Each structure stands twice: as C-alpha cells, then as structure tokens.
Amino acid sequence: MAMTIEELRKERNKLWQSIVIEDYSICYNCKTKGLKEDDQFCPNCRFPQRGTQQEMKKFISGIHSKQLLLIDKEKAIRKARNVLYILAAVNFGFGVIFGFMQKVQIPLVFVICAIVAAIYFGLALWSTKKPFAAIISGFFVYIVFIAINAIADPHTLYQGLLWKVLIISAFVYGYIGARDSEQLEKDLIELHNAKDLT
Amino acid sequence: MICPACNHNNHPNARFCSHCGGELSAPVYVATRDMGSITKTVVFFVVMVVFIVSLYFIDINSNYANIILANIVFSLIVLVFFAMDFRDTLNVLKFKDPEPMLMTALATGAPVFALGVFFFVDYLNKNIFDIYIISEYYLFIDSPAPLLLALISTAVFPAIFEEIAFRGVLFNMLEPFAGKTPTIFITAIMFSTIHFSLISLLWLFPIGLLFGYLRARHNTLWYGIIGHFLYNSSVVLYGVLLA
Numbered sequence: 001m002a003m004t005i006e007e008l009r010k011e012r013n014k015l016w017q018s019i020v021i022e023d024y025s026i027c028y029n030c031k032t033k034g035l036k037e038d039d040q041f042c043p044n045c046r047f048p049q050r051g052t053q054q055e056m057k058k059f060i061s062g063i064h065s066k067q068l069l070l071i072d073k074e075k076a077i078r079k080a081r082n083v084l085y086i087l088a089a090v091n092f093g094f095g096v097i098f099g100f101m102q103k104v105q106i107p108l109v110f111v112i113c114a115i116v117a118a119i120y121f122g123l124a125l126w127s128t129k130k131p132f133a134a135i136i137s138g139f140f141v142y143i144v145f146i147a148i149n150a151i152a153d154p155h156t157l158y159q160g161l162l163w164k165v166l167i168i169s170a171f172v173y174g175y176i177g178a179r180d181s182e183q184l185e186k187d188l189i190e191l192h193n194a195k196d197l198t
Numbered sequence: 199m200i201c202p203a204c205n206h207n208n209h210p211n212a213r214f215c216s217h218c219g220g221e222l223s224a225p226v227y228v229a230t231r232d233m234g235s236i237t238k239t240v241v242f243f244v245v246m247v248v249f250i251v252s253l254y255f256i257d258i259n260s261n262y263a264n265i266i267l268a269n270i271v272f273s274l275i276v277l278v279f280f281a282m283d284f285r286d287t288l289n290v291l292k293f294k295d296p297e298p299m300l301m302t303a304l305a306t307g308a309p310v311f312a313l314g315v316f317f318f319v320d321y322l323n324k325n326i327f328d329i330y331i332i333s334e335y336y337l338f339i340d341s342p343a344p345l346l347l348a349l350i351s352t353a354v355f356p357a358i359f360e361e362i363a364f365r366g367v368l369f370n371m372l373e374p375f376a377g378k379t380p381t382i383f384i385t386a387i388m389f390s391t392i393h394f395s396l397i398s399l400l401w402l403f404p405i406g407l408l409f410g411y412l413r414a415r416h417n418t419l420w421y422g423i424i425g426h427f428l429y430n431s432s433v434v435l436y437g438v439l440l441a
Contacts, residue, residue, distance in 0.1 A: 034209070035216070036216070038216075038217075039216035039217075040216060040217055040218070040219070041214055041215065041216050041217070041218075041219040042214070042216070043208055043209050043211075043212030043213065043214055043215070043216045043222075044211075044212070044213055044214070045213075045214070046213075046214040046219050048219070108326070112396055115396055115399070116396070119399075130376070130377075130380045132375055132376050132380070133376045133377075133380030133381070133383060133384050136236070136239075136372075136376075136384060137383070137384050137387045137388075139240075140243055140384075140387060140388050140391065141387065141391055143243070143244060143247055144247060144391040144392060144394065147247045147248075147250070147251045147394070148394055148396075150251060151251055151254045151394070175236070176236075179236065179375050182375075190213075195211060197209045197211060197212070
C-alpha cells in the first residue's frame, strides 16, 4: 500500500487542481459503487462526496499524510533489517576468520558465530513478513549477546559503546516503526478498499 | 444500519454514516494497548537479563542458600510485573476442563524429551567441550533435604515463574501488537535466549514454541507449567540417577 515519495509527490500536486466528480454514485476516493444521491459521505471510506472542495482536499491530504508517515516508518524498518543483516555478516565473518585460526579439530568459535549469524539472518528474513515481531526479537537477542559477552569479559560492556547505542536505536526505531506501519497499512487498505453497495 | 449519532438509515455494509460521517462499526484493527506495553515488555526483559548477569558475579552456586535467594528474587521480579498486568495474567492462570490426553502426552513426552537432551548434553560435554557438569542435586548436598530443595529450586520455581513471565505477562503484553503466532515465536526466542546458553537454544526454543502454542490454544498457563515442571524435574532426577 505504501507509495514511493515520487508517486506521493505526483498525487499531492493533483490537489492544486479542483476535484471533479463525474459520477456521484462512485466514491471519488475508494471507488465504492452504489452511493445514493443524498449521501454526503462515502459509507465505506468517509470521503465527503458532496462536500466543498476544501473538505474533499482536506480528506485526501489526510490520506497523503498517512502515506508519508508510512514511508518514514518503512525507512526505520529497513534500517533495522539492515542492522540484522550486518550483524549476521559480521558474526559470520568473525567466525570464519577467528574460528579457522585455531588449530583444533572442531572449530567451536566458527560454529558459535555461525549459529549467531544464522539467528540474525533468519530474523532479517522474517522481518520482511512480520517486521514488528522480527525486529523486537532481534533487539532481545542482541541484548542477551551483549550480556553474555559482559559475563565473559565485563570490559566488553563499554567497548564499542557508540556502535551499541546506534544498533539499539535502530532496533527501537525499527520496532516502533513496524508497530505503527502495520496499523497505518491496515488503515490505508481500508481507505482504498472499494465495495459494491448497489 | 442506523447511525447512533444522527439516526440516519444506512446501507447494511456501511462503515460510516453517509449523512454525518460518523463511525458505524468498530475499526478493523484496534490496538487495545498503547506503546507503554511494549516499553514494559522491554523493561521487564532487560531487568531479567541484568538480574541473571548479576548472578554470575556473585558466584551463586557457592552456597545453596544463594540459589534459593536468587529464586526468590527472580519470583519477586516476576510478581512485580504480574501485578502490572494482574487481570489478564490471572485470567490465563485459570485451568478449566483439563484435557486428559494432553496431560498424558505431557507426562510421557516431557521425561522422554528430557532424557534425550540429558544424553545429548552429556555427549557434548564429554566429547566436545571437555567439561564435567554436576547435577543441580549436588549443589544442595549440604542442605537438610538435597533432592527436595533441588526439585523446588530447579523445577517448581522456574516452572511457575518462568511460565508466568514468558507465557503470561510478556505474552499478554505483546499479543495485541504482534498477533498470536508471532507472539509465540517472540516469547520462545526470549525464553530460550535468556538461559544464556547458545547450545541449549536447540531444545529450549522448541520447548518455548510448544508451551507458547499450548498457552495460545488453551488460554491457560497450566499445560506449560506442568510440562516445564516435568521436564526440569526429569533432568534433575536423571542427573542423580544416571550421572
């Protein structure tokens, strides 16, 4: 349902022109059919079909604001997803480099890093379907791994502190964005879901 | 459909009044909780993590009284968050019409699964990690009732309070945002990672999924509590009998 910024700009430019309704039995916004002559509002999306130009433009403008907000929220989700991919790649790379440097029969460091990388990678993939669940899970996993490292060596708690803050911020903005975007997407789908009321 | 605001007669499938624009039906998606629930979830999880980390620095296993004290503190933390979500969590603590088949499956499945995990861990410890881990029972060997206290500390307390924490409070807080199935996954991830053992994710994650599924399907924590108790107590007993 989310538009690109370009598509949204084009839609917003249309608001400079007057809204012309050719068939009052079809909603201008959601294309629901079967509106009656005395219907002031669309019964499906609440578009003021018989309202003034200002009222109609205010309604369309409200939808555009939601679209813009959705674009912003999706950016936050993408950032959090990228953080999950980066964490997966860093852990895997670390495992390959340090795991195979050890001259042991079973490269435990590699196995551990590969499992951690697989967890982050799996969560990144899941975030395409269920962004809120995947990002908040990624955040919890990250917190636990910081804690595990702190138990092994307490100095790691403040090592790379800036990176940790950035990663945690990306997760927090990501799951807040995901939570809001799921709601916004549902709202926007409802606002454009045409019905036949004839 | 009659509009409650202006009494206009609307189309039966209308969502809004075509006369005044008022809402006729409940919105399709209603966020029943605000962002505060997510914040509480995060705070609860971080508090648990900080508490568990602190246990590593006070050498909890040096004295059985420390272990009991840690269990009590953990239970109190859970109870504080339980109080914040009292009504909903209390609701899932009810146990109406227990299913005998499911109880039988838990009673047989949990000890069998625990036996498999016990031998697998034993194999890993001896052949890969080259370590020897003693059963929880021996941590209580100086106490007046080692087996009883080991069972209370390792099976009774975790079964009740971890289930209240993960499948109760956290599940209730996350479900309105994430939906039922993703919440089962999130709580399973939280439950399995908070044990701070990467290798144990192999069995703790599926256990978390199962208990989450049982809680979601039957709307009670009791199958999880019973399964959790049987699994943990089996591990303690195998440690005494087979080690």
